[in-house]
Structures are given as C-alpha cells and as structure tokens.
Amino acid sequence: KQTYYQLASFLNKNNLKYGYGSYWDSSVITVATEDKIKIRAVVCNGQEILPFNWLSNKVWYKNFIKLSRPFFILFGKSNWGDINYANCINSFGKPSKVLKFQRFTILKYNNPKKEAEKYKTKIFSKLYHSANYFLTNKNNISNLYPKYLELHGYLPKIYGFESGSANNWTKNGGWIGKWSCPGGQGSCFGVGIVGNINILKPIIEKFKSQSLQVFFPYPKLYNKNIRKGSGQLLIIFKKNCERKK
Numbered sequence: 001k002q003t004y005y006q007l008a009s010f011l012n013k014n015n016l017k018y019g020y021g022s023y024w025d026s027s028v029i030t031v032a033t034e035d036k037i038k039i040r041a042v043v044c045n046g047q048e049i050l051p052f053n054w055l056s057n058k059v060w061y062k063n064f065i066k067l068s069r070p071f072f073i074l075f076g077k078s079n080w081g082d083i084n085y086a087n088c089i090n091s092f093g094k095p096s097k098v099l100k101f102q103r104f105t106i107l108k109y110n111n112p113k114k115e116a117e118k119y120k121t122k123i124f125s126k127l128y129h130s131a132n133y134f135l136t137n138k139n140n141i142s143n144l145y146p147k148y149l150e151l152h153g154y155l156p157k158i159y160g161f162e163s164g165s166a167n168n169w170t171k172n173g174g175w176i177g178k179w180s181c182p183g184g185q186g187s188c189f190g191v192g193i194v195g196n197i198n199i200l201k202p203i204i205e206k207f208k209s210q211s212l213q214v215f216f217p218y219p220k221l222y223n224k225n226i227r228k229g230s231g232q233l234l235i236i237f238k239k240n241c242e243r244k245k
Contacts, residue, residue, distance in 0.1 A: 021074035043081035093119030
C-alpha cells in the first residue's frame with residue numbers, strides 16, 4: 001500500500017494527473033488520491049488497448065476514444081490485461097517520454113492523436129509498398145505473408161509475424177495477404193491495420209484513390225459517415241497498382 005502512495009507522489013511531482021493503466025494499479029491510485037489523479041482501467045484484446053468495461057463509467061473514456069488530450073499509461077511487471085510496452089506502442093505509437101518508478105513504467109503522451117496517426121500510417125504504408133515491391137519482382141502472390149516477406153527482405157524484422165491461422169498478421173497489428181478481387185477479375189491483395197476510426201481516417205484518405213474496396217470495421221464496407229468505432233481497417237488493391245511517381 002505504501003508503494004502506491006509513493007507512486008502517487010511521483011506522478012503528482014511530474015504533473016501526471018490523467019491516465020490509464022491496468023485495473024488494480026489504476027483503481028488504487030485513483031482512490032488513494034481521492035480522484036486528484038485519475039487513472040482509468042484498460043485492457044488489450046490482443047490487437048489494441050481498449051477501455052475495461054467492468055465497474056466503470058463510459059464517461060471516463062470519452063477522451064480516450066478520441067485521444068483528444070494528453071495522458072499517460074501506467075503498468076507494472078504483472079502484465080495484467082496485457083498492458084505492456086509493446087501493446088502500448090502498437091495502440092498509440094511512440095510516447096513523448098518514458099518514466100520509471102520502482103516496478104512501474106509510465107508512458108507519457110503529449111499529443112496522442114498525432115502520434116497514433118503517424119505510427120499507424122507508417123505501418124500501413126510500409127506493408128503496402130512492401131507488397132508492391134514483392135509483386136513487382138514477380139513473386140507468387142500466394143506467398144504474400146509477413147513471414148515470407150521478412151525472410152526474403154521485403155519487410156523489416158521489427159514487424160514480426162504471427163503463425164497458424166493468424167499468419168497474415170504482423171506483431172504490430174498489421175495485416176497483409178492475397179485477396180479475391182471484386183468481380184473475380186485479376187489478382188488482388190489486402191493491407192490492413194487495427195485501430196480506432198479517428199486514427200485510421202488519414203490512411204483511408206491517403207490510399208482510397210488506389211483501392212478497389214475499403215472495409216471498416218471488417219467485414220463491413222467502410223461508411224464515410226462513420227464517426228466512432230474500433231476494429232480492423234482492410235483496404236483491397238489490384239496487383240501492381242502502386243501510384244506512379
């Protein structure tokens with residue numbers, strides 16, 4: 001218990017008063033400081049960090065969904081709810097600052113929406129250009145998987161790859177693979193990424209002119225009027241459709 005009071009003091013000294021974390025850590029700090037420091041519980045569903053909707057209030061997460069104000073993410077070594085450094089990066093991009101206090105790590109995000117947009121767009125763009133480079137070199141489109149791309153130098157190793165039924169996924173929430181063209185004409189491929197629509201819209205705007213189909217949240221077709229929601233963005237491209245420079 002004393003550790004949490006010390007942690008609360010550390011957060012206060014660093015002007016960290018609004019954040020998110022694993023359930024047990026967040027609840028203790030919020031109660032101990034009588035809401036002077038607000039930390040709301042979040043969990044990772046295996047692809048992105050989301051509000052922990054148990055004994056919680058939707059109002060607490062209004063800013064989280066929009067990433068409309070600075071915040072921090074707090075987690076210890078227990079990995080409760082899969083709140084850890086890798087999953088935070090995959091959801092929000094690189095933090096503005098990383099702080100350590102005893103067994104706790106605190107990731108500070110000064111401009112979370114901008115950082116998340118930048119990170120997600122970078123991942124998607126790299127997957128898209130890797131696919132085009134792979135296909136331009138006359139590789140078999142049936143081999144368009146993250147593992148094959150990494151092993152043959154088309155994709156950086158930091159992306160990683162999943163196995164089994166998830167073998168189209170990268171470790172950082174990206175998706176790439178062969179896809180059936182609408183109408184069955186020609187060869188197509190898909191590139192995807194997981195996130196909140198408020199973060200993914202810049203990707204849609206950037207790539208929609210080259211695309212055949214856009215899904216969000218997959219398997220639903222994208223509706224340009226959608227304003228909220230999380231899930232997988234999947235954009236379908238025709239083989240060798242890279243924009244001419």
